[in-house]
Amino acid sequence: MQKHTTRAGFTLVELLVVIAIIGVLVGLLLPAVQAAREAARRMSCSNNFKQLGLALHNYHAAYNQLPANGTGTDAGINGNGQRKSSDATNGGNLSAFSGLLPFFEAQSLWEQLSNPHMPESGESPIGITAAGTWQAFGPAPYIDLDSYDPWQTAIPSLRCPSDPGQSVIGVGQTNYSFCFGDAILRIGYEPTYTYADRAAFRGVFQRQRGRKFRDILDGLSNTIAMGEVGTDLGDRSVVGSVVDRNYFPNNANMGSDLSICTDLIDPTRPQFFSPDPNPTLMATDTSRGGRWFNSHLMITSFNTVLPPNSPTCAMRWGLAWQSGVFSAGSRHQGGAHVLMADGSVQFITDSIDAGDRNADSISKNYNNEGRESPYGVWGALGSIGAKETVELP
Numbered sequence: 001m002q003k004h005t006t007r008a009g010f011t012l013v014e015l016l017v018v019i020a021i022i023g024v025l026v027g028l029l030l031p032a033v034q035a036a037r038e039a040a041r042r043m044s045c046s047n048n049f050k051q052l053g054l055a056l057h058n059y060h061a062a063y064n065q066l067p068a069n070g071t072g073t074d075a076g077i078n079g080n081g082q083r084k085s086s087d088a089t090n091g092g093n094l095s096a097f098s099g100l101l102p103f104f105e106a107q108s109l110w111e112q113l114s115n116p117h118m119p120e121s122g123e124s125p126i127g128i129t130a131a132g133t134w135q136a137f138g139p140a141p142y143i144d145l146d147s148y149d150p151w152q153t154a155i156p157s158l159r160c161p162s163d164p165g166q167s168v169i170g171v172g173q174t175n176y177s178f179c180f181g182d183a184i185l186r187i188g189y190e191p192t193y194t195y196a197d198r199a200a201f202r203g204v205f206q207r208q209r210g211r212k213f214r215d216i217l218d219g220l221s222n223t224i225a226m227g228e229v230g231t232d233l234g235d236r237s238v239v240g241s242v243v244d245r246n247y248f249p250n251n252a253n254m255g256s257d258l259s260i261c262t263d264l265i266d267p268t269r270p271q272f273f274s275p276d277p278n279p280t281l282m283a284t285d286t287s288r289g290g291r292w293f294n295s296h297l298m299i300t301s302f303n304t305v306l307p308p309n310s311p312t313c314a315m316r317w318g319l320a321w322q323s324g325v326f327s328a329g330s331r332h333q334g335g336a337h338v339l340m341a342d343g344s345v346q347f348i349t350d351s352i353d354a355g356d357r358n359a360d361s362i363s364k365n366y367n368n369e370g371r372e373s374p375y376g377v378w379g380a381l382g383s384i385g386a387k388e389t390v391e392l393p
Contacts (some may be wrong), residue, residue, distance in 0.1 A: 070207030165231030305381025
């Protein structure tokens, strides 16, 4: 007698149903996985900031002041009280990260930077001394970018994992910057310069001189010390890019009319600059976070004028690059981290109250020295002693 057996298996319809169910589950889970990854990156970014907060406090404990964002060697002082630069000196243009290196576990890089350094065979540097070496603390921070080792050193703890930007010339970048307060005009001037405006030095950091914690009269927990910046991705995005100073007229009008900067945003794609008008943008290494060692406002500084993720517009008026709107920003959704002067880290949304965009900025130009910030809660958090009463959003 012949015996019939049946083989168990899936029919084509059943197989298609299973594949469809798996596809739906993957579609549901993928955004959750991506969100979890971004949450982890955001937490890692926050932890980097906490380490920088500890570094600032340890530096202050060691030297009874914070580092200046704009310090280093020079070739003397000119008749207007400015530090003179040369290729072999850095002209007092080193960022505050240089002094902080030993305080966030970058001791080896600090030793390399703070000692004379011999070029390697085959290099042809232009910022060397007569002895054939780079002097201690290096040449000008825009010289020998392709050969001076500290300039080429990437520091992982200065990068936010959410930012994919890379230097096109191989220098170390940063996603963290120093707060210069809530003014616009002359904020990057040296305090000894004849035409400096003391009223504009309203931030925790300034050039040449380091603040003390006792200078922060509004309270350490109410004042921003540092904030995030996104690096330039070469896509003309508002976050990371810097509008070239030569794009703007040689006047001080941006000090009382922020639309000069904000009108450059594409209204149909507000995360990018408009193709018409088509503003000229700076190169990647001179855009936001382009060099961790350079104190230029447009690279390692910000002011609390426009809210996070707003455009950055350097001005040609006065001393070039030393006035303008320098916005915080990040690749996180909806805002950016800031480091308060007490060492705590907060996430500030880009919808924070930023006051009146047509108000006169604090300046001797407008006879409003010492006034409360015209830029709302965001501006008040950036000033160190204007006596505003604010609460973190």
